Amino acid sequence: MRIIGNKWTGSILWHLKDQPMRFNEIARQLAGASKKVLAERLKAMEENKLITRDVISSKPVAVQYKIAARGLNALTILEELKNWTLENDL
Amino acid sequence: MRIIGNKWTGSILWHLKDQPMRFNEIARQLAGASKKVLAERLKAMEENKLITRDVISSKPVAVQYKIAARGLNALTILEELKNWTLENDL
DNA sequence: CTGGATCCCGTAAGATACTG
DNA sequence: CAGTATCTTACGGGATCCAG
Numbered sequence: 001m002r003i004i005g006n007k008w009t010g011s012i013l014w015h016l017k018d019q020p021m022r023f024n025e026i027a028r029q030l031a032g033a034s035k036k037v038l039a040e041r042l043k044a045m046e047e048n049k050l051i052t053r054d055v056i057s058s059k060p061v062a063v064q065y066k067i068a069a070r071g072l073n074a075l076t077i078l079e080e081l082k083n084w085t086l087e088n089d090l
Numbered sequence: 091m092r093i094i095g096n097k098w099t100g101s102i103l104w105h106l107k108d109q110p111m112r113f114n115e116i117a118r119q120l121a122g123a124s125k126k127v128l129a130e131r132l133k134a135m136e137e138n139k140l141i142t143r144d145v146i147s148s149k150p151v152a153v154q155y156k157i158a159a160r161g162l163n164a165l166t167i168l169e170e171l172k173n174w175t176l177e178n179d180l
Numbered sequence: 181c182t183g184g185a186t187c188c189c190g191t192a193a194g195a196t197a198c199t200g
Numbered sequence: 201c202a203g204t205a206t207c208t209t210a211c212g213g214g215a216t217c218c219a220g
Binding site: 022023024027035036038039060061062063 | 201202203204205
């Protein structure tokens with residue numbers, strides 16, 4: 001729960017699942033999450049090796065976030081959790 | 091996460107998995123959790139239908155907590171989560 | 181014995197503004 | 201563009217005392 005139980009973590013993984021994305025790109029998808037929270041989560045997720053962070057250009061700064069192997073199977077677990085809630089309550 | 095992401099919820103399910111237990115019996119197993127927290131969790135878990143609560147005697151009051159169907163498959167998910175953490179980190 | 185009532189605290193998370 | 205800084209709020213959880 002320390003690793004995947006935080007708010008937005010699942011959504012971030014979901015958006016990164018098919019293609020890598022840049023910071024503001026993710027921010028746009030996650031309307032409702034402030035940049036502060038997003039930066040916080042991304043940092044933690046990188047530390048937990050759920051995603052990787054690559055600076056792909058400076059001037060202007062561009063950073064790319066990509067889902068990692070651990071992030072992919074974490075997502076699998078989260079999907080089961082989602083299915084469970086759908087089957088049971090709301 | 092609202093339903094199974096709380097602290098102790100998993101442990102409680104684990105202890106109830108094989109046999110029903112009484113309040114203080116659970117309390118003894120969960121050294122570290124105060125009675126307030128335990129009561130809080132049990133109540134929430136009953137509302138979420140993860141467990142059932144039965145008063146089996148008055149004078150002295152005795153209450154039995156039993157795992158419910160939803161609790162059992164929730165436990166399945168939690169085990170997968172645990173396996174995932176074991177495979178990945180610590 | 182099974183809880184309920186309070187009080188306290190740490191941390192997640194939101195809002196907003198600012199920066200290299 | 202990709203964050204940082206600062207402030208504030210909400211809530212889970214712990215400790216302790218009380219009650220039917």
